[in-house]
Amino acid sequence: MFHEHIVASVCLSCFHNGSMTASHLPYTRNGLKFFTRRGGLTSLEVEEICNRAARKFANRLAKVSTMLPTPPERVDFMSSYAKHLRDIIKERVNHPLHYETPLKGFQIIVNAGNGSGGFFTWDVLDKLGADTFGSLHLNPDGMFPNHIPNPEDKTAMSLTRSAVLSNSADLGIVFDTDVDRSGVVDKYGNPINGDKLIALMSAIVLREHPGTTIVTDARTSMALTRFITERGGRHCLYRVGYRNVIDKGVQLDRDGVETHLMMETSGHGALKENHFLDDGAYMVVKIIIEMVRMKLEGSDEGIGSLIKDLEEPLESVELRMNVLSEPREAKAKAIEAIEEFRNYIEDGRLPGWELDFCGECWVSEGCLVDSNDAPAAVDAHMYRAKVSDEEHGQHGWVHIRQSIHNPNIAVNMQSTLQGGCKSMTRVLTDRRCGTSLHKPDPTSIRLGWVFDQFSSTGASSRENKDNPIGVR
Numbered sequence: 001m002f003h004e005h006i007v008a009s010v011c012l013s014c015f016h017n018g019s020m021t022a023s024h025l026p027y028t029r030n031g032l033k034f035f036t037r038r039g040g041l042t043s044l045e046v047e048e049i050c051n052r053a054a055r056k057f058a059n060r061l062a063k064v065s066t067m068l069p070t071p072p073e074r075v076d077f078m079s080s081y082a083k084h085l086r087d088i089i090k091e092r093v094n095h096p097l098h099y100e101t102p103l104k105g106f107q108i109i110v111n112a113g114n115g116s117g118g119f120f121t122w123d124v125l126d127k128l129g130a131d132t133f134g135s136l137h138l139n140p141d142g143m144f145p146n147h148i149p150n151p152e153d154k155t156a157m158s159l160t161r162s163a164v165l166s167n168s169a170d171l172g173i174v175f176d177t178d179v180d181r182s183g184v185v186d187k188y189g190n191p192i193n194g195d196k197l198i199a200l201m202s203a204i205v206l207r208e209h210p211g212t213t214i215v216t217d218a219r220t221s222m223a224l225t226r227f228i229t230e231r232g233g234r235h236c237l238y239r240v241g242y243r244n245v246i247d248k249g250v251q252l253d254r255d256g257v258e259t260h261l262m263m264e265t266s267g268h269g270a271l272k273e274n275h276f277l278d279d280g281a282y283m284v285v286k287i288i289i290e291m292v293r294m295k296l297e298g299s300d301e302g303i304g305s306l307i308k309d310l311e312e313p314l315e316s317v318e319l320r321m322n323v324l325s326e327p328r329e330a331k332a333k334a335i336e337a338i339e340e341f342r343n344y345i346e347d348g349r350l351p352g353w354e355l356d357f358c359g360e361c362w363v364s365e366g367c368l369v370d371s372n373d374a375p376a377a378v379d380a381h382m383y384r385a386k387v388s389d390e391e392h393g394q395h396g397w398v399h400i401r402q403s404i405h406n407p408n409i410a411v412n413m414q415s416t417l418q419g420g421c422k423s424m425t426r427v428l429t430d431r432r433c434g435t436s437l438h439k440p441d442p443t444s445i446r447l448g449w450v451f452d453q454f455s456s457t458g459a460s461s462r463e464n465k466d467n468p469i470g471v472r
Protein backbone atom coordinates (compact mmCIF):
# COMPACT_ATOMS: atom_id res chain seq x y z
CA MET A 1 0.00 0.00 0.00
CA PHE A 2 2.97 2.28 0.14
CA HIS A 3 2.24 3.75 -3.19
CA GLU A 4 -0.36 5.67 -1.18
CA HIS A 5 2.54 7.67 0.19
CA ILE A 6 3.65 8.68 -3.26
CA VAL A 7 0.06 9.50 -4.16
CA ALA A 8 -0.10 11.60 -1.02
CA SER A 9 3.11 13.36 -1.96
CA VAL A 10 2.30 13.96 -5.59
CA CYS A 11 -1.50 14.38 -5.70
CA LEU A 12 -2.04 15.95 -2.31
CA SER A 13 1.14 18.02 -2.30
CA CYS A 14 2.45 16.54 0.96
CA PHE A 15 6.20 16.71 1.50
CA HIS A 16 6.51 13.98 4.11
CA ASN A 17 4.22 11.22 5.23
CA GLY A 18 4.29 8.08 7.26
CA SER A 19 2.33 5.19 8.65
CA MET A 20 2.13 3.32 11.90
CA THR A 21 2.20 -0.43 11.48
CA ALA A 22 3.23 -3.63 13.20
CA SER A 23 2.54 -5.53 9.98
CA HIS A 24 1.58 -9.12 10.81
CA LEU A 25 3.36 -8.96 14.17
CA PRO A 26 1.43 -8.48 17.43
CA TYR A 27 0.18 -4.92 17.99
CA THR A 28 2.77 -4.45 20.71
CA ARG A 29 5.38 -4.32 17.93
CA ASN A 30 3.96 -1.23 16.23
CA GLY A 31 6.49 0.99 14.54
CA LEU A 32 6.64 3.91 12.15
CA LYS A 33 7.52 4.04 8.46
CA PHE A 34 8.36 7.36 6.84
CA PHE A 35 8.31 8.50 3.24
CA THR A 36 9.21 11.53 1.19
CA ARG A 37 8.74 12.16 -2.51
CA ARG A 38 12.00 10.26 -3.06
CA GLY A 39 10.65 7.05 -1.49
CA GLY A 40 11.06 5.24 1.85
CA LEU A 41 13.52 6.58 4.42
CA THR A 42 16.56 4.58 5.50
CA SER A 43 17.05 3.43 9.09
CA LEU A 44 19.60 6.19 9.74
CA GLU A 45 17.11 8.80 8.60
CA VAL A 46 14.41 7.23 10.79
CA GLU A 47 16.82 7.36 13.73
CA GLU A 48 17.34 11.08 13.15
CA ILE A 49 13.55 11.65 13.13
CA CYS A 50 13.18 9.69 16.37
CA ASN A 51 15.96 11.71 17.99
CA ARG A 52 14.24 14.94 17.00
CA ALA A 53 10.92 13.65 18.33
CA ALA A 54 12.61 12.73 21.60
CA ARG A 55 14.05 16.25 21.87
CA LYS A 56 10.64 17.72 21.17
CA PHE A 57 9.12 15.50 23.83
CA ALA A 58 11.78 16.56 26.33
CA ASN A 59 11.04 20.19 25.49
CA ARG A 60 7.38 19.64 26.08
CA LEU A 61 8.11 18.19 29.50
CA ALA A 62 10.21 21.28 30.14
CA LYS A 63 7.15 23.33 29.05
CA VAL A 64 8.86 24.70 25.94
CA SER A 65 6.30 25.30 23.18
CA THR A 66 6.15 22.52 20.56
CA MET A 67 3.32 24.03 18.52
CA LEU A 68 3.32 23.06 14.86
CA PRO A 69 3.89 25.99 12.48
CA THR A 70 0.83 24.91 10.44
CA PRO A 71 -2.27 23.32 11.95
CA PRO A 72 -2.97 19.70 10.94
CA GLU A 73 -5.53 19.15 8.18
CA ARG A 74 -7.61 16.03 7.52
CA VAL A 75 -7.14 14.59 4.01
CA ASP A 76 -8.62 11.50 2.35
CA PHE A 77 -5.72 9.97 0.56
CA MET A 78 -7.05 6.41 0.50
CA SER A 79 -9.64 7.47 -2.08
CA SER A 80 -6.93 9.10 -4.21
CA TYR A 81 -4.78 6.01 -3.87
CA ALA A 82 -7.62 3.63 -4.84
CA LYS A 83 -8.49 5.83 -7.84
CA HIS A 84 -4.85 5.83 -8.86
CA LEU A 85 -4.82 2.00 -8.84
CA ARG A 86 -8.10 1.85 -10.78
CA ASP A 87 -6.77 4.28 -13.39
CA ILE A 88 -3.66 2.16 -13.91
CA ILE A 89 -5.75 -0.98 -14.49
CA LYS A 90 -8.13 0.83 -16.87
CA GLU A 91 -5.35 2.45 -18.88
CA ARG A 92 -3.15 -0.61 -19.19
CA VAL A 93 -5.92 -3.09 -19.95
CA ASN A 94 -7.51 -0.59 -22.35
CA HIS A 95 -10.49 -2.89 -22.75
CA PRO A 96 -11.88 -2.67 -26.29
CA LEU A 97 -15.52 -3.12 -25.16
CA HIS A 98 -15.82 -1.71 -21.65
CA TYR A 99 -12.93 0.59 -20.79
CA GLU A 100 -14.42 1.71 -17.44
CA THR A 101 -15.10 -1.83 -16.19
CA PRO A 102 -12.19 -3.94 -17.44
CA LEU A 103 -12.76 -6.58 -14.74
CA LYS A 104 -16.36 -7.37 -15.78
CA GLY A 105 -16.69 -11.13 -16.03
CA PHE A 106 -13.89 -11.87 -13.51
CA GLN A 107 -14.48 -13.15 -10.01
CA ILE A 108 -11.70 -12.20 -7.63
CA ILE A 109 -11.52 -13.23 -3.98
CA VAL A 110 -9.66 -10.95 -1.55
CA ASN A 111 -8.49 -12.24 1.81
CA ALA A 112 -7.44 -9.19 3.82
CA GLY A 113 -6.92 -11.26 6.99
CA ASN A 114 -8.60 -8.46 9.02
CA GLY A 115 -5.72 -6.17 8.10
CA SER A 116 -6.13 -2.97 6.11
CA GLY A 117 -6.45 -4.49 2.61
CA GLY A 118 -10.27 -4.61 2.47
CA PHE A 119 -10.38 -1.32 0.54
CA PHE A 120 -8.96 -3.15 -2.48
CA THR A 121 -12.23 -5.08 -2.74
CA TRP A 122 -14.79 -2.26 -2.64
CA ASP A 123 -12.70 0.66 -3.80
CA VAL A 124 -10.71 -0.97 -6.59
CA LEU A 125 -12.11 -4.30 -7.80
CA ASP A 126 -15.86 -3.71 -7.37
CA LYS A 127 -15.63 -0.32 -9.06
CA LEU A 128 -13.88 -1.91 -12.03
CA GLY A 129 -16.71 -4.39 -12.50
CA ALA A 130 -15.23 -7.48 -10.79
CA ASP A 131 -17.37 -9.88 -8.78
CA THR A 132 -15.75 -10.10 -5.33
CA PHE A 133 -18.36 -12.36 -3.72
CA GLY A 134 -16.70 -14.85 -1.36
CA SER A 135 -13.97 -12.46 -0.19
CA LEU A 136 -12.72 -13.06 3.33
CA HIS A 137 -11.89 -11.14 6.50
CA LEU A 138 -12.23 -7.67 5.06
CA ASN A 139 -12.86 -5.73 8.27
CA PRO A 140 -9.79 -4.50 10.12
CA ASP A 141 -9.26 -6.10 13.53
CA GLY A 142 -5.79 -5.86 15.02
CA MET A 143 -6.39 -8.99 17.12
CA PHE A 144 -6.49 -11.00 13.86
CA PRO A 145 -9.37 -13.30 14.90
CA ASN A 146 -9.13 -15.59 11.85
CA HIS A 147 -5.46 -15.96 10.98
CA ILE A 148 -2.36 -13.86 10.71
CA PRO A 149 -2.62 -11.63 7.64
CA ASN A 150 0.46 -12.90 5.90
CA PRO A 151 0.88 -14.44 2.44
CA GLU A 152 3.39 -16.85 4.02
CA ASP A 153 0.78 -18.11 6.46
CA LYS A 154 -0.53 -21.58 5.58
CA THR A 155 -4.02 -20.93 6.95
CA ALA A 156 -4.31 -17.66 5.02
CA MET A 157 -3.35 -19.39 1.80
CA SER A 158 -5.46 -22.49 2.31
CA LEU A 159 -8.65 -20.55 3.23
CA THR A 160 -8.15 -18.43 0.12
CA ARG A 161 -7.61 -21.55 -1.95
CA SER A 162 -10.88 -23.03 -0.66
CA ALA A 163 -12.75 -19.79 -1.41
CA VAL A 164 -11.33 -19.67 -4.96
CA LEU A 165 -12.25 -23.28 -5.65
CA SER A 166 -15.71 -23.21 -4.10
CA ASN A 167 -16.60 -20.04 -6.03
CA SER A 168 -14.81 -21.09 -9.25
CA ALA A 169 -13.11 -17.70 -9.04
CA ASP A 170 -10.42 -16.50 -11.44
CA LEU A 171 -7.98 -15.32 -8.77
CA GLY A 172 -7.47 -15.14 -5.02
CA ILE A 173 -5.49 -12.36 -3.35
CA VAL A 174 -3.89 -12.48 0.10
CA PHE A 175 -2.60 -9.27 1.65
CA ASP A 176 -0.54 -8.85 4.75
CA THR A 177 -1.75 -6.39 7.38
CA ASP A 178 -0.39 -3.18 5.91
CA VAL A 179 -0.53 -4.35 2.28
CA ASP A 180 3.18 -4.00 1.61
CA ARG A 181 3.16 -7.74 0.85
CA SER A 182 0.83 -9.96 -1.11
CA GLY A 183 0.40 -13.45 -2.47
CA VAL A 184 -2.15 -14.88 -4.91
CA VAL A 185 -3.98 -18.12 -5.62
CA ASP A 186 -4.58 -19.10 -9.24
CA LYS A 187 -7.91 -20.31 -10.59
CA TYR A 188 -6.93 -23.94 -9.96
CA GLY A 189 -6.35 -23.19 -6.29
CA ASN A 190 -2.55 -23.22 -6.53
CA PRO A 191 -0.98 -20.86 -3.98
CA ILE A 192 1.52 -18.46 -5.53
CA ASN A 193 3.78 -16.97 -2.88
CA GLY A 194 7.51 -17.04 -2.07
CA ASP A 195 9.61 -18.16 -5.07
CA LYS A 196 6.51 -18.70 -7.18
CA LEU A 197 5.35 -15.12 -6.74
CA ILE A 198 8.83 -13.88 -7.64
CA ALA A 199 8.76 -16.11 -10.74
CA LEU A 200 5.33 -14.81 -11.73
CA MET A 201 6.37 -11.19 -11.33
CA SER A 202 9.65 -11.92 -13.14
CA ALA A 203 7.75 -13.40 -16.10
CA ILE A 204 5.60 -10.24 -16.29
CA VAL A 205 8.46 -7.80 -15.81
CA LEU A 206 10.84 -9.58 -18.20
CA ARG A 207 8.26 -9.39 -20.96
CA GLU A 208 8.08 -5.64 -20.43
CA HIS A 209 11.81 -5.12 -19.84
CA PRO A 210 13.82 -7.85 -21.58
CA GLY A 211 17.19 -8.53 -19.96
CA THR A 212 16.45 -6.65 -16.75
CA THR A 213 18.10 -7.60 -13.47
CA ILE A 214 15.91 -8.95 -10.68
CA VAL A 215 17.14 -8.69 -7.10
CA THR A 216 15.89 -11.15 -4.47
CA ASP A 217 17.00 -12.27 -1.06
CA ALA A 218 19.35 -15.24 -1.01
CA ARG A 219 16.75 -17.81 0.07
CA THR A 220 15.40 -18.41 -3.41
CA SER A 221 15.77 -21.72 -5.22
CA MET A 222 18.32 -22.60 -7.86
CA ALA A 223 15.30 -23.27 -10.09
CA LEU A 224 14.20 -19.64 -9.75
CA THR A 225 17.60 -18.49 -11.00
CA ARG A 226 17.20 -20.81 -14.00
CA PHE A 227 13.66 -19.53 -14.57
CA ILE A 228 14.89 -15.94 -14.69
CA THR A 229 17.98 -16.60 -16.81
CA GLU A 230 16.07 -18.77 -19.29
CA ARG A 231 13.85 -15.73 -19.91
CA GLY A 232 16.89 -13.56 -20.52
CA GLY A 233 16.97 -11.90 -17.10
CA ARG A 234 19.76 -11.64 -14.55
CA HIS A 235 19.24 -12.78 -10.98
CA CYS A 236 21.06 -10.92 -8.23
CA LEU A 237 20.90 -12.62 -4.84
CA TYR A 238 21.25 -10.31 -1.90
CA ARG A 239 20.72 -10.01 1.85
CA VAL A 240 17.47 -10.99 3.57
CA GLY A 241 15.40 -7.97 4.62
CA TYR A 242 13.16 -6.14 2.18
CA ARG A 243 14.99 -2.85 2.66
CA ASN A 244 18.29 -4.55 1.79
CA VAL A 245 16.80 -6.09 -1.35
CA ILE A 246 15.25 -2.81 -2.50
CA ASP A 247 18.34 -0.74 -1.68
CA LYS A 248 20.46 -3.17 -3.71
CA GLY A 249 18.14 -2.77 -6.70
CA VAL A 250 18.19 1.02 -6.41
CA GLN A 251 21.98 0.99 -6.22
CA LEU A 252 22.39 -1.35 -9.22
CA ASP A 253 19.97 0.70 -11.28
CA ARG A 254 21.77 3.91 -10.37
CA ASP A 255 25.06 2.25 -11.35
CA GLY A 256 23.68 1.52 -14.82
CA VAL A 257 22.53 -2.10 -14.29
CA GLU A 258 18.89 -1.78 -15.31
CA THR A 259 16.87 -3.26 -12.43
CA HIS A 260 13.10 -3.26 -12.61
CA LEU A 261 12.08 -5.76 -9.94
CA MET A 262 13.20 -6.35 -6.37
CA MET A 263 11.45 -9.05 -4.36
CA GLU A 264 11.92 -10.86 -1.12
CA THR A 265 10.55 -14.38 -0.63
CA SER A 266 8.41 -12.94 2.20
CA GLY A 267 6.24 -11.26 -0.48
CA HIS A 268 7.71 -7.74 -0.29
CA GLY A 269 8.04 -6.60 -3.87
CA ALA A 270 9.11 -3.30 -5.40
CA LEU A 271 9.14 -2.13 -8.99
CA LYS A 272 11.20 0.62 -10.54
CA GLU A 273 8.05 1.91 -12.27
CA ASN A 274 6.45 2.29 -8.81
CA HIS A 275 9.19 4.43 -7.27
CA PHE A 276 11.01 1.39 -5.84
CA LEU A 277 8.38 1.05 -3.10
CA ASP A 278 7.28 -2.28 -1.71
CA ASP A 279 3.58 -2.22 -2.40
CA GLY A 280 1.54 -5.44 -2.27
CA ALA A 281 -1.47 -3.80 -3.95
CA TYR A 282 0.63 -2.61 -6.86
CA MET A 283 2.05 -6.13 -7.35
CA VAL A 284 -1.50 -7.48 -7.48
CA VAL A 285 -2.50 -4.74 -9.93
CA LYS A 286 0.27 -5.95 -12.26
CA ILE A 287 -0.94 -9.55 -11.94
CA ILE A 288 -4.57 -8.57 -12.58
CA ILE A 289 -3.60 -6.61 -15.70
CA GLU A 290 -1.70 -9.66 -16.96
CA MET A 291 -4.66 -11.94 -16.21
CA VAL A 292 -7.05 -9.75 -18.22
CA ARG A 293 -4.50 -9.32 -21.03
CA MET A 294 -4.15 -13.10 -21.34
CA LYS A 295 -7.92 -13.53 -21.48
CA LEU A 296 -8.23 -10.81 -24.13
CA GLU A 297 -5.60 -12.67 -26.16
CA GLY A 298 -7.76 -15.77 -26.01
CA SER A 299 -5.94 -17.74 -23.29
CA ASP A 300 -8.07 -19.42 -20.62
CA GLU A 301 -5.14 -20.90 -18.73
CA GLY A 302 -4.95 -18.26 -16.00
CA ILE A 303 -1.88 -16.61 -14.52
CA GLY A 304 -0.56 -19.87 -12.98
CA SER A 305 0.39 -20.98 -16.50
CA LEU A 306 3.12 -18.32 -16.59
CA ILE A 307 5.14 -20.29 -14.05
CA LYS A 308 4.32 -23.84 -15.09
CA ASP A 309 7.96 -24.57 -15.92
CA LEU A 310 9.26 -23.38 -12.54
CA GLU A 311 10.63 -26.49 -10.87
CA GLU A 312 10.22 -26.85 -7.14
CA PRO A 313 13.10 -27.89 -4.92
CA LEU A 314 12.61 -31.45 -3.71
CA GLU A 315 13.32 -30.34 -0.16
CA SER A 316 13.01 -26.92 1.43
CA VAL A 317 13.23 -26.31 5.16
CA GLU A 318 13.34 -23.34 7.48
CA LEU A 319 14.26 -23.93 11.09
CA ARG A 320 14.85 -21.54 13.96
CA MET A 321 17.09 -21.88 16.96
CA ASN A 322 16.54 -19.63 19.89
CA VAL A 323 19.52 -18.01 21.50
CA LEU A 324 18.99 -18.82 25.15
CA SER A 325 21.14 -16.28 26.88
CA GLU A 326 20.80 -12.98 28.64
CA PRO A 327 18.89 -10.78 26.16
CA ARG A 328 21.75 -8.30 26.02
CA GLU A 329 24.15 -11.07 24.97
CA ALA A 330 21.89 -12.71 22.41
CA LYS A 331 23.05 -10.66 19.44
CA ALA A 332 26.74 -11.27 20.12
CA LYS A 333 26.14 -15.00 20.63
CA ALA A 334 24.25 -15.24 17.37
CA ILE A 335 26.99 -13.39 15.50
CA GLU A 336 29.60 -15.73 17.01
CA ALA A 337 27.77 -18.83 15.73
CA ILE A 338 27.18 -17.35 12.30
CA GLU A 339 30.77 -16.21 11.87
CA GLU A 340 31.92 -19.67 12.93
CA PHE A 341 29.79 -21.11 10.14
CA ARG A 342 31.62 -18.85 7.70
CA ASN A 343 35.05 -19.76 9.10
CA TYR A 344 34.33 -23.46 8.83
CA ILE A 345 33.54 -23.09 5.16
CA GLU A 346 36.38 -20.73 4.35
CA ASP A 347 38.86 -23.03 6.10
CA GLY A 348 37.65 -25.90 3.90
CA ARG A 349 36.48 -27.91 6.90
CA LEU A 350 33.20 -28.78 5.19
CA PRO A 351 34.13 -30.57 1.93
CA GLY A 352 31.85 -29.67 -0.97
CA TRP A 353 30.64 -26.50 0.79
CA GLU A 354 31.56 -23.19 -0.75
CA LEU A 355 30.73 -19.70 0.47
CA ASP A 356 28.35 -18.15 -2.03
CA PHE A 357 29.73 -14.70 -2.75
CA CYS A 358 27.38 -13.72 -5.47
CA GLY A 359 24.63 -16.12 -6.43
CA GLU A 360 24.71 -16.48 -10.18
CA CYS A 361 24.45 -12.96 -11.48
CA TRP A 362 27.95 -11.48 -11.41
CA VAL A 363 26.48 -8.03 -11.88
CA SER A 364 28.29 -6.83 -8.82
CA GLU A 365 30.75 -9.47 -7.78
CA GLY A 366 31.01 -10.29 -4.11
CA CYS A 367 27.96 -8.39 -2.90
CA LEU A 368 26.38 -11.31 -1.06
CA VAL A 369 29.10 -11.22 1.59
CA ASP A 370 30.02 -7.63 0.82
CA SER A 371 33.58 -8.43 -0.10
CA ASN A 372 33.37 -5.79 -2.82
CA ASP A 373 34.81 -2.27 -2.81
CA ALA A 374 31.86 -0.57 -1.17
CA PRO A 375 30.43 -2.89 1.49
CA ALA A 376 27.04 -1.95 2.88
CA ALA A 377 26.54 -1.55 6.62
CA VAL A 378 25.62 -5.00 7.99
CA ASP A 379 22.26 -5.00 9.78
CA ALA A 380 22.24 -8.76 10.44
CA HIS A 381 24.98 -11.32 9.87
CA MET A 382 24.13 -13.93 7.26
CA TYR A 383 25.86 -16.30 4.87
CA ARG A 384 24.84 -18.69 2.17
CA ALA A 385 26.83 -21.78 1.20
CA LYS A 386 26.50 -23.77 -2.02
CA VAL A 387 26.65 -27.49 -1.40
CA SER A 388 27.89 -29.93 -4.06
CA ASP A 389 29.26 -33.42 -4.45
CA GLU A 390 31.08 -35.22 -7.24
CA GLU A 391 28.11 -37.25 -8.32
CA HIS A 392 25.48 -34.49 -8.54
CA GLY A 393 27.33 -31.18 -8.80
CA GLN A 394 25.59 -28.42 -6.83
CA HIS A 395 22.53 -29.98 -5.25
CA GLY A 396 21.65 -27.53 -2.53
CA TRP A 397 22.42 -24.56 -0.34
CA VAL A 398 22.33 -23.54 3.30
CA HIS A 399 21.57 -20.00 4.47
CA ILE A 400 22.16 -19.00 8.07
CA ARG A 401 21.36 -15.62 9.59
CA GLN A 402 20.44 -13.63 12.62
CA SER A 403 16.74 -12.98 12.86
CA ILE A 404 15.92 -9.30 12.45
CA HIS A 405 13.16 -9.31 15.08
CA ASN A 406 13.93 -12.02 17.58
CA PRO A 407 16.83 -13.53 19.52
CA ASN A 408 17.11 -16.50 17.23
CA ILE A 409 19.01 -17.80 14.23
CA ALA A 410 17.22 -18.81 11.03
CA VAL A 411 18.60 -21.74 9.05
CA ASN A 412 17.18 -22.22 5.59
CA MET A 413 18.23 -25.03 3.31
CA GLN A 414 17.13 -26.51 0.03
CA SER A 415 18.14 -29.61 -1.84
CA THR A 416 17.34 -31.25 -5.12
CA LEU A 417 18.18 -34.65 -3.61
CA GLN A 418 16.01 -36.89 -1.48
CA GLY A 419 17.40 -36.65 2.06
CA GLY A 420 19.72 -33.81 0.99
CA CYS A 421 18.68 -31.41 3.75
CA LYS A 422 19.14 -34.10 6.35
CA SER A 423 22.63 -34.88 5.12
CA MET A 424 23.58 -31.17 5.05
CA THR A 425 22.37 -30.92 8.63
CA ARG A 426 24.41 -33.99 9.52
CA VAL A 427 27.51 -32.31 8.12
CA LEU A 428 26.90 -29.33 10.38
CA THR A 429 26.45 -31.47 13.44
CA ASP A 430 29.12 -34.10 12.78
CA ARG A 431 31.71 -31.43 12.07
CA ARG A 432 30.85 -29.83 15.36
CA CYS A 433 30.18 -26.54 13.58
CA GLY A 434 28.82 -24.61 16.52
CA THR A 435 30.29 -22.67 19.37
CA SER A 436 29.07 -24.61 22.40
CA LEU A 437 30.42 -27.93 21.27
CA HIS A 438 33.85 -26.49 21.93
CA LYS A 439 32.83 -24.54 24.99
CA PRO A 440 30.06 -26.37 26.82
CA ASP A 441 28.48 -23.20 28.12
CA PRO A 442 24.77 -23.58 28.92
CA THR A 443 23.99 -20.13 27.53
CA SER A 444 25.59 -20.66 24.15
CA ILE A 445 24.22 -22.03 20.92
CA ARG A 446 24.77 -25.35 19.32
CA LEU A 447 23.82 -26.22 15.81
CA GLY A 448 23.39 -29.87 16.68
CA TRP A 449 19.75 -29.29 17.53
CA VAL A 450 18.91 -28.83 13.90
CA PHE A 451 19.57 -32.48 13.31
CA ASP A 452 17.50 -33.51 16.33
CA GLN A 453 14.55 -31.43 15.17
CA PHE A 454 14.78 -32.20 11.50
CA SER A 455 11.93 -34.35 10.39
CA SER A 456 10.75 -33.82 6.85
CA THR A 457 11.99 -35.24 3.59
CA GLY A 458 10.47 -34.12 0.37
CA ALA A 459 8.32 -31.58 2.17
CA SER A 460 8.47 -27.85 1.90
CA SER A 461 8.34 -26.47 5.40
CA ARG A 462 8.64 -23.02 6.88
CA GLU A 463 6.22 -23.70 9.68
CA ASN A 464 8.68 -23.17 12.49
CA LYS A 465 8.97 -19.50 11.64
CA ASP A 466 6.39 -18.21 14.08
CA ASN A 467 6.98 -20.87 16.65
CA PRO A 468 10.69 -21.34 16.96
CA ILE A 469 12.11 -24.25 18.89
CA GLY A 470 14.11 -23.35 21.97
CA VAL A 471 17.64 -24.75 22.23
CA ARG A 472 20.69 -24.27 24.30
Ligand SMILES: O=P(O)(O)OC[C@H]1O[C@H](O)[C@H](O)[C@@H](O)[C@@H]1O
Pocket residue numbers: 240241242243264266268402403404405406410
Ligand atom coordinates in the same frame (compact mmCIF):
# COMPACT_ATOMS: atom_id res chain seq x y z
O1 LIG B 1 14.36 -12.14 10.91
P1 LIG B 1 12.94 -12.55 10.78
O2 LIG B 1 12.20 -12.64 12.05
O3 LIG B 1 12.81 -13.77 9.94
O4 LIG B 1 12.26 -11.43 9.96
C1 LIG B 1 12.76 -11.10 8.71
C2 LIG B 1 11.75 -10.23 8.02
O5 LIG B 1 11.52 -9.13 8.86
C3 LIG B 1 10.56 -8.20 8.41
O6 LIG B 1 9.31 -8.81 8.41
C4 LIG B 1 10.93 -7.67 7.10
O7 LIG B 1 9.84 -6.95 6.60
C5 LIG B 1 11.30 -8.74 6.13
O8 LIG B 1 11.87 -8.12 5.02
C6 LIG B 1 12.28 -9.72 6.71
O9 LIG B 1 12.47 -10.81 5.85
